[in-house]
Each structure stands twice: as C-alpha cells, then as structure tokens.
Amino acid sequence: MTEEISDLDMALSSGITAFEYKQFSRAAGLLSPLAEQGIPDAQYRVAIMAQNGLGMLPNPLLAYTAMKRAAEAGLALAQHGLAFMYMEGECTDKNPEKAVHWFKKAAEQGLVGSLTTLAMMYEQGHGVEKDLDEANRLYRLAGFDER
Structure with missing residues (x-):
C-alpha cells in the first residue's frame, strides 16, 4: 500500500x-x-x-x-472555477444562483477572489437579492475598505 x-x-x-x-x-x-x-x-x-x-x-x-x-x-480552487463556469455560462448553462452557491463554498475556505466576486454579485443583485450591507461585509472580509 x-x-x-x-x-x-x-x-x-x-x-x-x-x-x-x-x-x-x-x-x-x-x-x-x-x-x-x-x-x-x-x-x-x-x-x-x-x-x-x-x-x-x-x-x-x-x-x-x-x-x-x-x-x-471540497477543492476551493475548483469551487471558484465551477462558480465562474456558472456565472459566465462556460462549459455549462449560465446559472447565477449556482454561481453564488459555489463562490460561497470557496469563500468559506478563504479565497479572496471568491469573496470579491460574491461581493460584486450582492452589490449588483446578480444571482442574489441586491444587498449592499452584505456586499460591504464581503469586501471588508476580502481586505478592501468600505465602498
């Protein structure tokens, strides 16, 4: 073995x-x-x-x-990659809600790119209900100053 x-x-x-x-x-x-x-x-x-x-x-x-x-x-980079596939409709149908789900999974593991993209999605109301408070919270977690 x-x-x-x-x-x-x-x-x-x-x-x-x-x-x-x-x-x-x-x-x-x-x-x-x-x-x-x-x-x-x-x-x-x-x-x-x-x-x-x-x-x-x-x-x-x-x-x-x-x-x-x-x-x-559970591979964070793959969760981020899958989220982008859903967000952009690459290699699969575009599905913003599924993108949010997978960006959240990757963000829970500390991927700053996923936190940032998720913040933008909340800011724009893309795949989720528009929520500027949540967007700002995620931006802060990603290391950005309040927008």
Whole structure:
C-alpha cells in the first residue's frame, strides 16, 4: 500500500509540475488517469486544460465534469472555477444562483477572489437579492475598505 501511495503521489507531483511549467501535453498524460481515479487536484487541472484546449482538444463536457467533481470534493480552487463556469455560462448553462452557491463554498475556505466576486454579485443583485450591507461585509472580509 505504501508503495502504491508513493507512486500515486509521484505521478500527481510530476503532473502538477508539468502543468505549472506549461508542459500541458505531458501534464494531461500524467493527470488524466489520476483525475479518473477521483483525485481532486488532478481533476481541477484536467478541467482547466480541457476548458482551454491546453495539451488536448477543448472538451467542455470533460472540463465541466472534472471541475464539478473536484469542487464537490471540497477543492476551493475548483469551487471558484465551477462558480465562474456558472456565472459566465462556460462549459455549462449560465446559472447565477449556482454561481453564488459555489463562490460561497470557496469563500468559506478563504479565497479572496471568491469573496470579491460574491461581493460584486450582492452589490449588483446578480444571482442574489441586491444587498449592499452584505456586499460591504464581503469586501471588508476580502481586505478592501468600505465602498
């Protein structure tokens, strides 16, 4: 079991390194099998590559499915990414309410970008009831002065 875990960790580490160094074909080859095994860090990166056609042909269905699985597993970056997919209607139907749900999940884990986007959504009444008090509270949590 220990050898299996270390092989898995090595493959994940190598795949993430390839991704970070923009060696997307290599990253896709290393991370795709791990994503299929349900590893959120691999799923998130496969989703980014599939969404943008990096190291593979663009594949909106794979991008959405992998991002959603990683988000449901609790990966904050994937929750943020899925929220943007819903907000922009990329790889899935536009759904501001679902975007708010996933931005909240990522914001609960401290992602400043999610807090800021959520604040803007409350400020504009996009996907939620317009609430300037909540918008200002979220902006403050994100480190901004009151608007």
